[in-house]
Amino acid sequence: MVTRFRFQEHALGRPCHVARVTIRGVSEEHLHLDYYEVMAVFAGSGAQRLASGRQPLTAGDVVLVRPGDQHAVVGEGRAGLEFFNVAFSARTWRTFADLTQLAEPDRWDAAPRPPLLRPDPAGLDAVLAACESLARRFPTGTTMLDLVEFWTALTATLCPVDPLPPGPAATGRTGPPDWLAAACAAMPREENLRAGVPRMVELAHVSPAHLARSLRRHYGVSPTEYVIGLRLQHAAALLSTTDETVTRIGLRCGFVSQSYFIRCFGREYGTSPERFRRAMQRKYVP
Known part of the structure; x- marks a missing residue:
């Protein structure tokens, strides 16, 4: 396998x-x-x-x-x-x-x-x-x-090509619009993760429906799925590098409910936060 x-x-x-x-x-x-x-x-x-x-x-x-x-x-x-x-x-x-x-x-x-x-x-x-x-x-x-x-x-x-110019000349570009790329770049900050999808809407300066359509088109996920993915990625990093409690890490990443955090983490990583932490500690070689 x-x-x-x-x-x-x-x-x-x-x-x-x-x-x-x-x-x-x-x-x-x-x-x-x-x-x-x-x-x-x-x-x-x-x-x-x-x-x-x-x-x-x-x-x-x-x-x-x-x-x-x-x-x-x-x-x-x-x-x-x-x-x-x-x-x-x-x-x-x-x-x-x-x-x-x-x-x-x-x-x-x-x-x-x-x-x-x-x-x-x-x-x-x-x-x-x-x-x-x-x-x-x-x-x-x-x-x-x-x-x-x-x-x-x-x-x-x-990359031998020049950056794609802004405006009408870039209409053939397959990547996301600048406002969406900028919002996605800002979202991994911890304060934005805690604020969640409403903060992403603020950063994008578009309606929730327009954000949802654009995110689905360019990234294949809903705003909620995108934010949860970032929260879990940050949680995995904190579990690997700090001794903070699972509850504290969940709160830092925007999960108000510990049980919901543990369920989401299990679906993403196939194990509990505690087991993930123990596995990462065993992998670390100074």
Whole structure:
């Protein structure tokens, strides 16, 4: 059976997970449920095993593995395959992509297999330097600003197209409107999570019905589902990184009822908040 991975199971409450990886032989096959993963190969050779076939990898390749992609990584020979691995949640990446109004991320999502990009030597050096900088910060705690700096370096190198201009020229754009992207970017703040959907309506400056239609069209969820998802993501981060009680964490994230919080958390993560916390503590390696 293929292992199914969720972002918070590995992020330990941080906005990203970063590792310098060496694969010799074949890694465990797994499915990404809710996160993206950048693989920046700097040495060796190998491949990805995908449902659509084999994708060869060699030094200089940069791969974006997306939510829904199922893969295993193969390292060939004695040296294997060496790469930086940077994982981040789908929600935060899509918010960044929407705010920057770049067309390339939409194309990457629509590609039939994980996009494999081969930047020129200067571009590769920039991507690897950004990976290394993020990896140095990771043991002591990366911030969202660190992740945004990484994304900026990544897209500056790998997105050859100009940002889509505002106004009528952008009518072909498939991403959400600016007001929706801005509201979604603001919602993860704790005070906004507690205020819930009414705060999202205030931030969007549109009617509740218009917000609901637009959110369903661009993100496939209702405003309530979107806010609950953000609340649970924040709760998982707090369970991983603090010793606050489950009740206190639920209240911080906007759940007035503890029983409702526990039910929602169980549906999302398949376990109780307490069991999730114990599992995260066992995974933490100083």
